Structures are given as structure tokens and as C-alpha cells.
Amino acid sequence: MEHLRDDHSKRNIYIDNQPRLKAIEAYEEKLKQSKKQEEVSVYQSLGRITAQAVFANISSPHYHSAAMDGIAVLAEKTYGANERSPVILKESVDFCYINTGNPVADGYDAVIMIEDVIPEGEGLIKLLVPAHPWQHVRTVGEDIVKGEMIIPSGHKIRAIDIGALLSGGVVVINVLCPVKVGIIPTGNELTRDIETLEKGQIIDSNAWMFQGLVTEAGGLPTVYEPVEDNMKQLEEVICKAINENDFVIVNAGSSAGSKDYTVDIIRSLGEVIVHGIAMKPGKPTILGIIDNKGIIGIPGYPVSAYFSFRNFVEPFIRKLSGSPNDDEKTKAVLSKRIVSSLKHEELVRVTLGKVNGQLIATALNRGAGNTTSLVRADGVLTVPIHVEGIEAEENVEVQLLKPLEIIEKRAVFIGSHDIIIDILSDMMPISSSHVGSFGGLMAKRKGECHIAPIHLMDEATGDYNDAFVKKYFEDGTMSIISGVKRLQGIMVKKGNPKQIKGFADLSRDDVIFVNRQRGSGTRQLLDYELKKQKIDPKEVNGYDWEVNTHMGVAVAVDSNAVDVGLGIYAAADNMGLDFIPVGYEAYEFLVSNDDLNDDRIKKFLEIITSDIFKSSVLSLGGYQLDDIGTIRKIEK
Ligand SMILES: Nc1nc2c(c(=O)[nH]1)N[C@H]1C(S)=C(S)[C@@H](COP(=O)(O)OP(=O)(O)OC[C@H]3O[C@@H](n4cnc5c(N)ncnc54)[C@H](O)[C@@H]3O)O[C@H]1N2
Numbered sequence: 169m170e171h172l173r174d175d176h177s178k179r180n181i182y183i184d185n186q187p188r189l190k191a192i193e194a195y196e197e198k199l200k201q202s203k204k205q206e207e208v209s210v211y212q213s214l215g216r217i218t219a220q221a222v223f224a225n226i227s228s229p230h231y232h233s234a235a236m237d238g239i240a241v242l243a244e245k246t247y248g249a250n251e252r253s254p255v256i257l258k259e260s261v262d263f264c265y266i267n268t269g270n271p272v273a274d275g276y277d278a279v280i281m282i283e284d285v286i287p288e289g290e291g292l293i294k295l296l297v298p299a300h301p302w303q304h305v306r307t308v309g310e311d312i313v314k315g316e317m318i319i320p321s322g323h324k325i326r327a328i329d330i331g332a333l334l335s336g337g338v339v340v341i342n343v344l345c346p347v348k349v350g351i352i353p354t355g356n357e358l359t360r361d362i363e364t365l366e367k368g369q370i371i372d373s374n375a376w377m378f379q380g381l382v383t384e385a386g387g388l389p390t391v392y393e394p395v396e397d398n399m400k401q402l403e404e405v406i407c408k409a410i411n412e413n414d415f416v417i418v419n420a421g422s423s424a425g426s427k428d429y430t431v432d433i434i435r436s437l438g439e440v441i442v443h444g445i446a447m448k449p450g451k452p453t454i455l456g457i458i459d460n461k462g463i464i465g466i467p468g469y470p471v472s473a474y475f476s477f478r479n480f481v482e483p484f485i486r487k488l489s490g491s492p493n494d495d496e497k498t499k500a501v502l503s504k505r506i507v508s509s510l511k512h513e514e515l516v517r518v519t520l521g522k523v524n525g526q527l528i529a530t531a532l533n534r535g536a537g538n539t540t541s542l543v544r545a546d547g548v549l550t551v552p553i554h555v556e557g558i559e560a561e562e563n564v565e566v567q568l569l570k571p572l573e574i575i576e577k578r579a580v581f582i583g584s585h586d587i588i589i590d591i592l593s594d595m596m597p598i599s600s601s602h603v604g605s606f607g608g609l610m611a612k613r614k615g616e617c618h619i620a621p622i623h624l625m626d627e628a629t630g631d632y633n634d635a636f637v638k639k640y641f642e643d644g645t646m647s648i649i650s651g652v653k654r655l656q657g658i659m660v661k662k663g664n665p666k667q668i669k670g671f672a673d674l675s676r677d678d679v680i681f682v683n684r685q686r687g688s689g690t691r692q693l694l695d696y697e698l699k700k701q702k703i704d705p706k707e708v709n710g711y712d713w714e715v716n717t718h719m720g721v722a723v724a725v726d727s728n729a730v731d732v733g734l735g736i737y738a739a740a741d742n743m744g745l746d747f748i749p750v751g752y753e754a755y756e757f758l759v760s761n762d763d764l765n766d767d768r769i770k771k772f773l774e775i776i777t778s779d780i781f782k783s784s785v786l787s788l789g790g791y792q793l794d795d796i797g798t799i800r801k802i803e804k
């Protein structure tokens with residue numbers, strides 16, 4: 169096949185927009201792969217899926233065996249024994265000694281426990297209680313009868329099954345072959361050498377994520393070396409992988425870029441069934457067939473890659489490997505409105521929290537490159553195609569990514585972000601959404617969280633938080649748990665190259681600023697200071713660029729994207745930035761009085777007042793914790 173150069177006229181711009189289920193249906197119709205099976209030794213069969221039902225070759229026990237240590241007797245010889253007229257038996261004539269598991273010799277039909285046997289000397293024993301036939305004897309086939317089914321087909325072999333199979337005399341079984349899946353990462357920029365990472369290089373993380381996903385689905389993965397954006401090389405590796413596997417994933421290069429060759433190669437070697445799904449993330453997925461084997465072009469962005477895998481690769485692996493999907497679904501109420509495109513079905517990562525007996529779903533970052541949002545996600549909700557979005561407080565169905573019992577134990581935090589929340593999350597189960605202090609107040613009002621971390625300054629008094637709680641909540645219903653006093657200030661690059669001294673410098677033409685989101689306490693502090701200094705926000709370059717966390721500000725300053733930002737000392741220190749202190753502010757926790765006895769709140773109080781928590785926070789620098797954990801009822 170002719171090698172395509174990096175020619176921008178060769179882009180694949182004609183990609184479809186097939187609804188997901190239609191695409192799967194079309195693919196299933198064309199891709200007729202069937203299950204394969206093999207024989208394996210039972211000893212090595214853990215985790216394998218049976219291809220057929222397995223029947224016992226022998227009974228278990230396969231002889232009448234003693235169930236207790238004692239003596240074997242013929243029951244009828246013991247009849248009538250009692251305290252007044254004991255039965256005397258003679259060894260080797262009327263009885264023999266026997267241990268648990270020993271065969272019960274012919275001529276005997278019962279076992280008497282040694283505790284009930286009274287030795288009389290000279291090979292004689294005395295019995296005060298008669299035996300009944302087959303007492304304390306495990307008769308042939310008590311556990312398994314020869315010819316009986318031990319396990320059905322499609323069953324995943326567990327340790328206990330191995331025991332039963334061997335007891336039934338089965339040493340070899342037929343199991344389904346796991347689907348072999350070849351994983352080919354592509355792209356000149358890929359590297360696996362994280363130590364020498366250079367600008368423009370991308371760490372190949374997807375291949376290893378796929379390796380895990382294939383294994384979890386019951387398949388057998390093979391990860392190939394990354395292939396450069398060279399059509400000939402890619403074609404060679406695809407041919408090799410098709411030969412060696414049942415299914416092949418080609419990762420990245422599935423879209424419309426000038427080096428996106430995958431679709432052309434599949435078309436030349438086989439057939440492209442669908443290119444482009446009406447689903448986001450995961451739109452530029454390619455469903456193809458070569459030599460009656462599935463080959464799927466999966467988009468490069470990790471989140472797109474994940475969803476594309478779960479929807480188009482995993483079902484095939486599971487079907488052919490006989491490994492059913494045990495994902496669970498749950499109902500929840502949406503906290504904030506989700507806007508969605510009419511042209512695509514959207515798969516939205518959400519966190520879940522149980523507040524006032526109700527599961528609440530909150531959408532996470534929707535960027536296709538945002539892997540941490542997948543890590544944090546408790547579930548996925550699907551906004552159907554042709555739907556503009558879902559309103560707040562609507563009921564939704566969420567496909568769970570984590571067990572519900574873990575989700576339900578967590579204290580739900582919605583509000584302002586601070587690094588101490590990260591420390592806390594390592595010490596107790598919590599879920600936290602960072603929507604700023606005002607967002608937290610509103611979430612608390614709607615009953616969507618247990619705790620709203622807030623730091624809102626009352627411009628009239630300079631005091632923090634109480635005035636806002638009095639304004640937005642019914643009197644006497646809320647408390648504030650004292651948190652930390654944290655040092656806010658201006659973050660600048662190491663050495664302060666632009667010689668920034670205070671808020672007045674933010675209006676300089678040569679200074680670029682990064683802001684916090686509207687509704688955050690830090691944003692409020694900035695606006696307060698700008699007003700004090702009579703600086704119009706329009707004069708501040710970058711006033712409209714918002715990030716959601718203190719670390720987000722620090723990273724923006726550190727990465728040279730901007731010169732200056734406002735945030736806490738600990739974030740600046742973490743990034744090695746210089747810091748001009750502005751003052752301490754109270755970062756506190758708003759809770760409902762009704763929740764003060766909730767186990768999650770009690771646990772929270774126990775942790776934040778513990779020495780280990782306090783020393784972790786103090787080691788960050790820029791924090792004072794004098795009255796942390798003190799509860800203040802908010803009353804007018
Ligand atoms: N003009 C258009 N551009 C794009 C479209 C489109 O329809 N028209 N679709 C966008 C969408 S949606 C997606 S998704 C991406 C998919 O792009 P590709 O599959 O072609 O992937 P690349 O461009 O090669 O890579 C994108 C991105 O993915 C990350 N990546 C790639 N490989 C790996 C790996 N092995 N491990 C981790 N991460 C990986 C990396 O950040 C790449 O920059 O196209 C849009 N563009």
C-alpha cells in the first residue's frame with residue numbers, strides 16, 4: 169500500500185455520526201466470531217469460565233467413611249444399652265477403633281464417638297447408649313454422587329469449585345478461551361520513558377489502561393510497542409496483531425488528523441463498518457473487521473479511549489469469554505443542570521453522595537483528556553442524543569463505577585477547595601466538589617451536602633462567614649465548625665521577575681493575572697481589594713480566565729501561562745513560587761444543626777481535632793489551627 173506523507177489534504181473528514189446502539193448492532197451483524205474452548209487442568213483453572221457443565225466422575229466420599237474418631241460397630245449389637253444394663257463389646261470381634269475419614273469396614277454400620285466409649289480392660293469396652301445404623305458415618309455419595317452436575321456451564325471457577333471438582337474426581341475441564349486482544353498504541357509523540365520526558369512527548373498510559381480493562385473483562389491482553397505515524401509500519405503491526413489475536417485495538421489516530429491512517433488501513437485490509445459514533449467522549453471510534461476478527465480504532469484522549477473501550481470492545485470480550493458484566497445501576501437526583509449537545513449522546517462522569525437519604529449526582533469535569541475525573545467518578549450518566557441537557561433536581565439513572573455501600577458512607581463536601589480537604593480525604597471517606605464558597609452555601613441550602621467549606625468575607629465588617637449564613641438560612645438551624653486560618657496572598661514566579669508588590673500592579677499592561685471562579689471566596693477577596701484600590705477589573709489582564717482551585721492558580725503561574733494569581737500560601741509553596749502575604753482568612757465548615765449527631769460529622773470532628781491531622785496541615789505552612797473543631801451555633 170502506498171505510504172501517505174503528512175499531507176493535510178488526506179484528512180479523514182467524512183466521519184459518520186451513528187447512534188451508539190445502532191453502531192453496535194451493525195457491527196454485531198457483520199462480526200461473526202464464535203466462542204473458543206480448551207481443556208485445562210482443574211489445578212490451574214481458577215478464574216476460568218466453564219464451557220460446559222461439569223459432572224462428577226466419582227462419588228464423594230467414594231467409600232463409607234467415619235465422620236468422628238471412635239469405634240466402628242454393628243448398630244444392632246448395641247441395642248438396649250443403658251445405665252442399668254450396659255452393653256459390653258470385644259475389640260476385633262464386635263468393634264474396631266477408627267479415626268475420622270477412615271473407611272468403615274464391612275460388617276460395621278455405625279461409629280460411636282470415643283467420648284462415649286468406656287474402656288473395661290482386656291480389649292473390652294462398655295456402652296451406656298445404643299448406636300443407630302449409619303450414625304457418624306459419611307456414606308458413599310453423601311457430598312457428590314457420581315454422574316451428578318458439580319458446576320454449570322458459564323461458571324467462573326472459584327477456589328471452592330476447584331475443591332469440589334477434585335473431590336468429584338474431575339481433573340480436566342473444558343473452559344472458554346479468553347479473547348486475545350492486541351493493543352497497538354500509535355503516535356510519534358508517545359513515550360514510555362517517563363524519566364526523560366520532553367515537551368511534546370505524551371506518556372503512553374492508554375496501552376496499560378487497556379491492558380487492565382481487557383484483563384478485567386476476562387480477555388488476554390498483549391501490548392505492542394508504540395507505532396510511529398507511518399502508514400507502512402502501522403499496517404505491518406496491524407497484520408501481525410490480527411494474526412496473533414482475536415481482537416485488535418488501535419489507539420489514537422482515529423480522528424481527522426493528517427496522520428490518522430487507521431481507517432484507511434482497515435479499509436484496505438478488510439472492512440470499515442462504522443467510523444464515527446454519535447457519542448461523546450469517544451466520537452471518532454472506528455469499528456472494523458479484518459480476516460473475520462474485530463479491529464477497533466479507539467480515540468487517543470484517555471477518557472474517550474475508556475468509554476470507547478467499555479462500549480465497543482468490552483461487550484465482545486465478555487460475550488466471547490463468557491464473562492458477564494456485573495455493573496450495577498442506581499437512581500439519583502442531579503444537583504446541577506447538565507447542558508448537552510443535541511447531536512451526540514453524552515456520557516457524563518459524576519460523583520455521588522447520600523445526603524438526607526437521597527443519592528445526589530454531581531457532574532465532574534467533562535474534558536476528554538481528564539483522567540483524574542474518571543478516577544474520581546462514582547458513576548456515569550448518559551444524556552441521550554437529541555436531548556439538550558438535564559435540569560437540576562431531575563431523577564437520573566447512573567451506572568456505578570464504585571460500590572454503593574462505599575459511596576453511602578462518605579461525608580459529602582460541596583464548596584470552597586483547600587488542600588486540607590485532600591489531607592482529610594486520605595483519612596476518612598469523603599466526596600468533595602469544588603464549586604466555591606457561594607456554590608457551597610447554595611448546595612447546603614438545597615440539602616445536597618453534609619458540609620459546605622466556606623470562606624466569605626463580609627465587606628462591611630471584615631469578618632468571615634457568619635453574616636452570610638444568617639442571610640441565607642433560617643435562624644437557629646445552622647452551625648459553623650471552625651476550620652483553619654489560612655494565609656492568602658499574591659503568588660508570583662520564583663524571584664518575582666516582574667517585581668510585583670501588590671494589587672496595584674495587577675493593572676499593569678505587562679502583567680497577566682489568573683482569576684478564581686465567580687462565587688469563590690478568593691475571587692471575592694480580589695474584587696474587594698481591587699475596589700479598595702479603585703482598580704477597574706477591566707484593567708486587569710486575565711481577569712476573565714478562571715480556574716477552580718488554589719493549585720490551579722499556582723500551576724498557571726508556574727507554567728508561565730500567567731505572571732500572577734491570588735491564593736493560599738500552601739499552594740504557592742508547593743509549586744516553589746514566591747508569595748506576597750495579604751492576610752489570614754477563616755476557612756470554615758457549615759453544617760446543619762440536625763446533622764451534628766450524624767456519624768459522618770462526628771468522624772469529621774474526631775479527625776480534624778486529631779494530632780495527626782493537625783500536624784499534617786501545619787507542615788504545609790501558612791495555616792493556623794487554634795480553634796479547629798469548635799462548634800459555633802449561628803443565631804441572630
Ligand atoms: N478536526 C477535528 N479534530 C478532532 C475531531 C474531529 O472530529 N475533527 N475529533 C476530536 C475528538 S472528539 C477526539 S476524541 C480526538 C481523537 O483524536 P485521535 O484519536 O486522532 O488521537 P490523537 O490526535 O492521535 O491523540 C489525541 C490525544 O490523545 C492522547 N493520547 C494519544 N495516545 C495516547 C496514549 N497511548 N496514552 C495516553 N494518551 C494518549 C494525547 O493527549 C493526544 O494528544 O480528536 C479530536 N480532534
Ligand code: MOO
Nearest residue numbers: 449450451472536
Ligand atoms: O468524542 Mo472525543 O472522543 O469528545 O473526546
